[in-house]
Amino acid sequence: MPDPEIKLLLRCLKDDAQEIRSRHLAALGPEEWQALITTAKRHRVTPILYHTLNRAGLTVSAPSDVAEELKRSYYANAQRNMLAYRQLENIVRDLNKLNIPVILLKGAHLAKYVYGNIALRVMADLDLLVRSEDIGPACGVLINHGYQAPLDGLGISEMHAPPFRNENQDKIELHFNIADAELCKRFDVEDFWQRAQPMAVGDATALALAPEDNMLHICIHSSIGHCFDNAMRALLDIRQIVEHYGTALNWERLIHTARQLRVTNALYFMLASTRNLLGLALDDKTLAALRPADNEMIPRAEALMFSMRGEMNIHISRLFGEKKLSAKLRHFFRRLLPAKETMTYAGGAAHTPFFYTKAYSRRIKYLVRSYGWKVLRSTFKDKTLTTQIQQTNEKNAVRDWLAS
Numbered sequence: 001m002p003d004p005e006i007k008l009l010l011r012c013l014k015d016d017a018q019e020i021r022s023r024h025l026a027a028l029g030p031e032e033w034q035a036l037i038t039t040a041k042r043h044r045v046t047p048i049l050y051h052t053l054n055r056a057g058l059t060v061s062a063p064s065d066v067a068e069e070l071k072r073s074y075y076a077n078a079q080r081n082m083l084a085y086r087q088l089e090n091i092v093r094d095l096n097k098l099n100i101p102v103i104l105l106k107g108a109h110l111a112k113y114v115y116g117n118i119a120l121r122v123m124a125d126l127d128l129l130v131r132s133e134d135i136g137p138a139c140g141v142l143i144n145h146g147y148q149a150p151l152d153g154l155g156i157s158e159m160h161a162p163p164f165r166n167e168n169q170d171k172i173e174l175h176f177n178i179a180d181a182e183l184c185k186r187f188d189v190e191d192f193w194q195r196a197q198p199m200a201v202g203d204a205t206a207l208a209l210a211p212e213d214n215m216l217h218i219c220i221h222s223s224i225g226h227c228f229d230n231a232m233r234a235l236l237d238i239r240q241i242v243e244h245y246g247t248a249l250n251w252e253r254l255i256h257t258a259r260q261l262r263v264t265n266a267l268y269f270m271l272a273s274t275r276n277l278l279g280l281a282l283d284d285k286t287l288a289a290l291r292p293a294d295n296e297m298i299p300r301a302e303a304l305m306f307s308m309r310g311e312m313n314i315h316i317s318r319l320f321g322e323k324k325l326s327a328k329l330r331h332f333f334r335r336l337l338p339a340k341e342t343m344t345y346a347g348g349a350a351h352t353p354f355f356y357t358k359a360y361s362r363r364i365k366y367l368v369r370s371y372g373w374k375v376l377r378s379t380f381k382d383k384t385l386t387t388q389i390q391q392t393n394e395k396n397a398v399r400d401w402l403a404s
Contacts, residue, residue: 002277005039006232006306012036013045013052013236014279025053025061033066043232043306044122046073051120078119081111084170085118087145088126089202091172094141095130096204102138103129103196103207105175105217110237113199113208114244122233125163125171131193132176132341135161142172155338155363159184162342176341178217181334183224183403186261211245212254219270220263223402227395228305231273238274242281255289265292266402269301297401304398336364 002010011024028036040046050070053059059067088108095102104113107123115121130138139149142164149162156162159177177184178192196207209217215238222234242249258267268290274280275287292298343359 002306005035008032008036009039009043009045009049009232010277012049014277022056022058022061025058028061030063030066033062037066037069041073044124044230045232045236046070047077047122048120048236050074051117074119077122081118081121081123084108084123084126085112085201087170089204091128091141091145092201092206093204094144095138098137098141100130100134100138100141101193101207103193103209104199104201105129105178105209106221106237109199109208109214110240114214114237114240116244121237125173127160127173127175129175129178135174135176135341138174139164142174147172151359151362152366154359154366155335155342157342158338160342179220179225181339183220183261183263211241211249212257215241215249215254216257216261216263216267219267223266223270223301224263224399227399228301228307231305234270235274235278238270239278239280251286255286258290263403264290265297265404268292269298269402273302273305294401297398300394301398301402304395336367338363 008024036049037046040049050059050073053062053070059070062070088104092102105127107121108126108128111118111121111123128138139161142149146166147164147170148166149164151162154162157173158181159179160173160175164172164174177189192209192213193207195210195213197210199206199208208214218234218237218241222228222231228234254267255264258264268287271280271282271290272287275282337360340356343356343363
C-alpha cells in the first residue's frame with residue numbers, strides 16, 4: 001500500500017473525490033501540508049496539484065505560505081514550458097527544412113496538445129523521435145541551436161543518442177526507437193511512423209503518435225523502461241490521454257497492438273493502477289481482456305510503484321543477476337558495444353570507421369572509470385553493493401514480468 005503522503009496526494013488528484021478532499025485537507029496541519037508539497041515535488045506533479053485544488057476552491061484550506069508555494073510552482077512551470085515550446089518550434093522548423101520527419105514524444109506532445117495547458121505537465125526534457133538514418137543530421141540541428149552532447153553520454157541509452165543540453169541546461173533527447181533493444185526486437189518502429197498523425201508546432205509541422213501508440217508508449221516507458229520512477233506523472237498522463245481522446249481512442253486496436261508486442265502485462269498494470277488510484281473511467285471488460293494469468297507479480301509491482309529507492313545501476317545488477325555465463329556475456333557486450341546510433345553526435349567529426357573506433361574506445365574507458373570499482377567490489381561480495389544489487393534485481397524481475 002502507498003505511504004500516507006502518497007495516499008493523500010492521490011486523493012487530492014482524484015477528480016471525483018472533492019468532498020473527501022475537502023474533509024481531509026481541512027484537517028491537515030502545517031507540517032502535513034508541507035509533507036504533501038514535498039511529496040508532490042518529488043513526483044513532479046506540483047503544478048497539477050495546484051490546478052486541481054484551486055479549481056475546486058480548496059487552496060484556501062492551505063496555510064498561506066503553502067498556497068503561495070503551490071501557485072509559484074504552477075506559474076514557474078508555465079514559464080519553463082513556454083520557453084521550451086519556443087525552442088521546440090525553432091528546432092522543428094529547421095528539421096522541416098532538411099525534410100527530417102519528427103515525432104513529439106511524452107511531455108513534448110502531452111503538455112500542450114493533450115493536457116491543453118502547458119502549465120500542468122512538468123517536462124524534464126524534450127523527447128523527439130527521428131528515424132535512425134536521420135540521427136546525425138538531427139544532432140547537427142541541435143548543435144546549431146546551442147546544444148551539446150557530452151562525450152561521456154555516448155551509448156548511454158539503447159534508444160536515443162547522447163542527451164543534448166544548452167547553456168541553460170535544457171535537455172533534449174533524440175530517439176530512434178521507443179523502447180530498449182530487447183523489446184524493440186518484437187516490433188518494427190516503422191509501424192509507429194505509419195500510424196503517426198500530423199500536427200502543427202507553431203508554423204512548423206511535426207507528428208504525434210496515434211492515440212493507441214501514445215498510450216502504449218507511456219505505459220511501456222514508465223513501467224518497463226523506468227520501473228515506476230515517474231509513476232505518479234505517468235498515471236496522470238494515462239488518465240489525461242483517455243479524457244482527451246475519448247471515443248477516438250480505439251481500445252480494441254490498443255489491446256491488439258499490446259498483444260502483438262507482448263506487453264499486455266505492462267498495459268494492464270498501468271491501466272488498472274490508474275483506475276484504482278485516480279478513478280480512471282475504464283470498464284471491467286477492457287481490463288479483463290488484458291488481465292495476466294500470473295497475478296502473483298502484481299503485489300510486487302505495486303510495492304515498487306512509488307518507492308523511488310536509489311539502487312545499483314540496472315545493467316550491473318543484471319550482470320550479477322544472470323545465472324548463465326552466456327547470458328552474462330551477452331548482456332556485458334550489449335552494454336559495452338551498443339548500437340552506432342547511440343554513439344552519434346554532431347561534434348564536427350565525420351562519422352567514419354575511425355570515428356566510431358574512437359567513440360567506442362572512449363565509452364569503454366568511461367565505463368571502467370565509472371563502474372569498474374563497483375563491479376570489482378560486487379565480485380568480492382561487498383555487503384552494501386550486494387544488497388543494492390538484490391534490490392535492483394527485484395525491479396528487474398518486475399520489469400521482466402511486465403515485458404512478458
